[in-house]
Amino acid sequence: MKSTIEILDQELMATLKHFTLSDVPKLVDAIEKTSKEDYQRIVVEIYKGSRLVFLSAGSKTTFENNLWAKKKHNVVAQYEHSSLYEKAVYKADNKVFFESSGCSAADYAIVGGGFPINVTTVGFSGVLVISGLTDEEDHELAYTALTELKKTQ
Numbered sequence: 001m002k003s004t005i006e007i008l009d010q011e012l013m014a015t016l017k018h019f020t021l022s023d024v025p026k027l028v029d030a031i032e033k034t035s036k037e038d039y040q041r042i043v044v045e046i047y048k049g050s051r052l053v054f055l056s057a058g059s060k061t062t063f064e065n066n067l068w069a070k071k072k073h074n075v076v077a078q079y080e081h082s083s084l085y086e087k088a089v090y091k092a093d094n095k096v097f098f099e100s101s102g103c104s105a106a107d108y109a110i111v112g113g114g115f116p117i118n119v120t121t122v123g124f125s126g127v128l129v130i131s132g133l134t135d136e137e138d139h140e141l142a143y144t145a146l147t148e149l150k151k152t153q
Contacts, residue, residue, distance in 0.1 A: 001092070001136065007085040014146035015118040017153040019125045024054050027128070030148035035141055042132035042141070043069045049126060050077065061132055069131040072114030072138075074107050080124040084112030084139040109116075113138030115146065 002010075016023070018131070024046055032039050040058035043065040047053065059068065075083040085108040090097040097110050112135035117126035128146060130138040 001088060001125065004085060004088045007082055007088055010143045011082060011116060011118065012151065013084070014143055015120055016125075016150050017120055019048065019117050019119050021048065021053060023149065024048070026152060027145060028054060028056070030145040031130070031141065034144045034148060036107070038133060038141075042130055042138070045069050045073060045127070045129040047073065047077075047127040047129075058132065065131045068109060068111070068113070069129045071107060071109035072131065073109065073127050073129050074103075075110060075146070076114040076116050076127045078103070078108070080116055082112070082116060082139060082142075083110060083114035084135065086110045087112060087135070096152045111135040111138075113142065115139065115142035117146065132152070 003143050027046060031044055035042060041060045041062050042058050044054065044056045045052060070136065072083045079086055090110055094110060098105055113130045115128045116124055117128055119125045128142045130142045133141065
């Protein structure tokens with residue numbers, strides 16, 4: 001697993017110049033191109049602020065993927081860092097995370113796949129969630145898609 005420093009570097013590298021509703025289709029295109037045939041295996045959620053502005057459930061996903069996506073979203077929305085970062089902070093120890101945070105296992109999961117959408121002049125601006133691959137693959141897909149979007153700005 002990546003270190004907290006490596007993950008924070010990724011979050012910094014993925015910081016966008018702007019993120020508006022017109023950027024959402026471009027981000028979706030980046031996810032589709034990056035994931036290739038895996039696109040049908042993932043659930044994608046994109047939030048602008050607290051508003052869900054895009055949802056896609058691939059043909060090879062189940063309701064369980066949606067449940068994991070919501071838990072990952074909650075972690076990012078609460079801490080404004082990727083869910084993989086929180087996993088690294090707590091050394092993947094769910095018990096310590098839940099006891100120290102007061103968060104519920106029914107609503108939160110410290111597994112990769114939730115990624116903050118940060119904007120240079122604004123800061124935390126939304127959440128990108130990928131669910132369906134391994135948690136580290138979900139995280140890498142989100143990171144790669146955001147950096148691809150950044151290249152177009």
